[in-house]
Amino acid sequence: KNIAILAGDGIGPEVTAEAVKVLDAIAETFGHQFQYTDALIGAAAINATGNPFPEATEESCKSADAILFGAIGDPKYDNDPNAKVRPEQGLLKMRKNLGLFANVRPVSSYDALLPISPLKEHIIKGTDFVVFRELTGGIYFGEPRGRSEDGNTAFDSCVYSKTEIERISHLAFKAAENRRKKLTLVDKANVLATSRLWRETVKDLSSQYPEVALDFMFVDNAAMKIIQNPKDFDVVLTENMFGDIITDEASVISGSLGLLPSASLGLKSSLFEPIHGSYPQAAGKGIANPIGAILSAAMLLEYAFDLKEECQIIKDAVNSALNIGYGTEDIFPDEGKSTSEVGDFISQ
Amino acid sequence: KNIAILAGDGIGPEVTAEAVKVLDAIAETFGHQFQYTDALIGAAAINATGNPFPEATEESCKSADAILFGAIGDPKYDNDPNAKVRPEQGLLKMRKNLGLFANVRPVSSYDALLPISPLKEHIIKGTDFVVFRELTGGIYFGEPRGRSEDGNTAFDSCVYSKTEIERISHLAFKAAENRRKKLTLVDKANVLATSRLWRETVKDLSSQYPEVALDFMFVDNAAMKIIQNPKDFDVVLTENMFGDIITDEASVISGSLGLLPSASLGLKSSLFEPIHGSYPQAAGKGIANPIGAILSAAMLLEYAFDLKEECQIIKDAVNSALNIGYGTEDIFPDEGKSTSEVGDFISQ
Numbered sequence: 001k002n003i004a005i006l007a008g009d010g011i012g013p014e015v016t017a018e019a020v021k022v023l024d025a026i027a028e029t030f031g032h033q034f035q036y037t038d039a040l041i042g043a044a045a046i047n048a049t050g051n052p053f054p055e056a057t058e059e060s061c062k063s064a065d066a067i068l069f070g071a072i073g074d075p076k077y078d079n080d081p082n083a084k085v086r087p088e089q090g091l092l093k094m095r096k097n098l099g100l101f102a103n104v105r106p107v108s109s110y111d112a113l114l115p116i117s118p119l120k121e122h123i124i125k126g127t128d129f130v131v132f133r134e135l136t137g138g139i140y141f142g143e144p145r146g147r148s149e150d151g152n153t154a155f156d157s158c159v160y161s162k163t164e165i166e167r168i169s170h171l172a173f174k175a176a177e178n179r180r181k182k183l184t185l186v187d188k189a190n191v192l193a194t195s196r197l198w199r200e201t202v203k204d205l206s207s208q209y210p211e212v213a214l215d216f217m218f219v220d221n222a223a224m225k226i227i228q229n230p231k232d233f234d235v236v237l238t239e240n241m242f243g244d245i246i247t248d249e250a251s252v253i254s255g256s257l258g259l260l261p262s263a264s265l266g267l268k269s270s271l272f273e274p275i276h277g278s279y280p281q282a283a284g285k286g287i288a289n290p291i292g293a294i295l296s297a298a299m300l301l302e303y304a305f306d307l308k309e310e311c312q313i314i315k316d317a318v319n320s321a322l323n324i325g326y327g328t329e330d331i332f333p334d335e336g337k338s339t340s341e342v343g344d345f346i347s348q
Numbered sequence: 349k350n351i352a353i354l355a356g357d358g359i360g361p362e363v364t365a366e367a368v369k370v371l372d373a374i375a376e377t378f379g380h381q382f383q384y385t386d387a388l389i390g391a392a393a394i395n396a397t398g399n400p401f402p403e404a405t406e407e408s409c410k411s412a413d414a415i416l417f418g419a420i421g422d423p424k425y426d427n428d429p430n431a432k433v434r435p436e437q438g439l440l441k442m443r444k445n446l447g448l449f450a451n452v453r454p455v456s457s458y459d460a461l462l463p464i465s466p467l468k469e470h471i472i473k474g475t476d477f478v479v480f481r482e483l484t485g486g487i488y489f490g491e492p493r494g495r496s497e498d499g500n501t502a503f504d505s506c507v508y509s510k511t512e513i514e515r516i517s518h519l520a521f522k523a524a525e526n527r528r529k530k531l532t533l534v535d536k537a538n539v540l541a542t543s544r545l546w547r548e549t550v551k552d553l554s555s556q557y558p559e560v561a562l563d564f565m566f567v568d569n570a571a572m573k574i575i576q577n578p579k580d581f582d583v584v585l586t587e588n589m590f591g592d593i594i595t596d597e598a599s600v601i602s603g604s605l606g607l608l609p610s611a612s613l614g615l616k617s618s619l620f621e622p623i624h625g626s627y628p629q630a631a632g633k634g635i636a637n638p639i640g641a642i643l644s645a646a647m648l649l650e651y652a653f654d655l656k657e658e659c660q661i662i663k664d665a666v667n668s669a670l671n672i673g674y675g676t677e678d679i680f681p682d683e684g685k686s687t688s689e690v691g692d693f694i695s696q
């Protein structure tokens with residue numbers, strides 16, 4: 001099996017290295033062969049080639065059986081509105097060109113981390129939901145976007161087609177069938193035309209999934225309910241921008257953004273990445289939490305290679321580490337281990 | 349002084365009645381004269397006139413010295429993508445036609461309510477920030493919006509001009525000068541052209557406010573940080589949709605959406621409304637929390653009539669009620685008082 005490794009910027013390379021360590025341990029134990037191909041993306045790729053998603057990287061991704069991704073982003077581009085090339089363009093172009101339309105983000109609480117969550121224990125204990133975020137449409141990609149000629153007006157477009165909504169909705173309905181059979185569509189149908197198309201389309205599809213209870217929630221309300229009653233959610237389906245916001249928000253339930261993995265699924269490719277960003281302030285210090293990347297590698301084994309047992313073993317190893325208080329300083333401030341110590345520990 | 353009363357839908361009329369009760373009590377104590385003019389809005393206005401924001405209502409608003417607003421929204425419109433007229437259109441048209449461009453939403457924790465918040469006490473105790481949400485631009489109003497001819501594609505437009513950004517930014521900077529001198533712009537400048545214009549414009553303005561420390565935060569990160577470290581925020585400035593989401597989210601800090609007031613300011617008019625919606629499930633049951641509406645009336649006295657002492661007296665009365673556990677069931681589940689009992693108590 002061939003895995004493209006796109007480590008990217010900031011803490012991306014550090015955490016990806018630990019995920020690869022864990023994949024190697026799995027390969028050895030189970031006698032699998034994983035081949036890795038490194039490729040450039042983000043600011044790292046801009047520095048080397050001027051392009052945040054070079055063609056060579058696209059080729060590597062397309063010929064790989066799965067992609068393991070770190071993070072992209074560099075603060076030097078964030079406050080420069082005139083930067084012509086931006087690391088995020090690489091990420092977005094990659095998602096688009098590889099057709100990675102469904103971003104799957106599981107959220108759960110860890111008993112060992114209940115003390116560090118800002119939320120009360122009885123609120124979060126037992127939380128277990130998964131967000132299906134549409135990833136190649138909406139305001140991230142809609143045209144036209146840009147500036148008026150005089151530069152005094154800016155505009156973005158949010159566009160969705162029925163087809164785009166249907167393909168991810170089918171995945172979300174199927175996931176709900178295999179879980180607690182509840183699907184919540186998060187939208188802003190009282191204001192947005194695109195949200196009304198989402199609501200209409202998902203409602204139409206629901207007759208194909210009679211076992212799944214479908215409900216609708218406005219995004220403002222959802223942002224509140226996810227904190228108040230996270231256990232009420234099972235499968236959450238939403239568009240690109242809303243999914244970006246509520247999954248980061250939901251990370252407080254687990255206790256740290258550093259813990260959460262994600263899978264981005266397309267028809268031909270699939271990519272796995274921690275949901276934390278490049279976290280430049282922590283880069284190079286050996287303090288980045290590798291668990292999000294490691295759990296992304298676990299999702300890779302399950303989703304891309306159908307290796308369920310291997311996936312479960314990684315999850316168990318992560319749990320064991322957390323249960324004995326072995327982790328980086330974001331989750332265990334008093335006795336934080338280094339990124340590579342945590343990777344070593346989990347690989348054992 | 350002439351106050352237009354737009355009670356609206358759902359629990360709107362119930363909570364507005366209590367706010368008026370409190371205004372009457374203030375008028376009597378301080379010898380003020382408040383004249384009220386009732387006007388229709390939302391589903392109530394559709395039922396009566398076919399128009400969610402009838403001209404007569406607009407006239408009342410324009411000739412009033414301030415507007416007290418309840419809520420709008422009726423579930424029968426939410427799942428009907430073909431409804432031509434929607435209550436929310438009334439709200440949006442009102443905001444637009446009256447030029448209410450700055451929505452000011454204070455968020456604070458109440459010691460008496462620390463036990464009911466889903467967040468841990470040490471996280472929220474002492475929280476005190478205010479969100480300046482742009483209210484008449486962005487994706488709520490941008491054109492084009494709608495459906496393709498075949499109905500299979502929907503689109504919304506997010507549009508911002510420098511002028512729109514500047515006028516609310518000045519208010520936010522000034523508020524920061526009178527507070528802890530920190531301003532956080534929440535945007536998605538790594539993806540959106542409109543956000544980059546926000547960042548550029550706000551940065552340019554900041555030289556006029558040298559005492560204010562300005563920082564920038566991506567909305568996904570902000571949605572997380574508001575839960576993790578709410579005390580870090582002082583003044584938050586953001587565009588329309590992001591403001592909608594993060595202020596509802598932030599309501600968990602206070603303990604209930606039912607507590608939060610807001611002011612919507614324009615050059616000629618100002619409107620005051622609780623941030624909770626029409627909450628149709630609670631309508632007519634006498635269980636709606638009137639405190640958001642009552643505190644909105646307090647903001648009205650301060651912002652529209654410059655009656656600071658009167659405003660403070662209402663806030664103190666609300667605090668006293670909360671401190672002895674007097675409130676509706678959303679905040680005191682075991683011994684919830686009715687909407688009008690709470691209004692009576694606070695008016696005393």
Ligand SMILES: CC(C)[C@H](C(=O)O)[C@@H](O)C(=O)O
Binds near residue numbers: 088277
């Ligand atoms: C870096 C950024 C463009 C990206 C996004 O908004 O999609 C990130 O926040 C994510 O969630 O993967």
Ligand SMILES: CC(C)[C@H](C(=O)O)[C@@H](O)C(=O)O
Binds near residue numbers: 190191421436623625
């Ligand atoms: C009812 C709805 C259109 C409105 C909004 O999104 O602005 C409400 O949520 C609010 O925050 O005032």
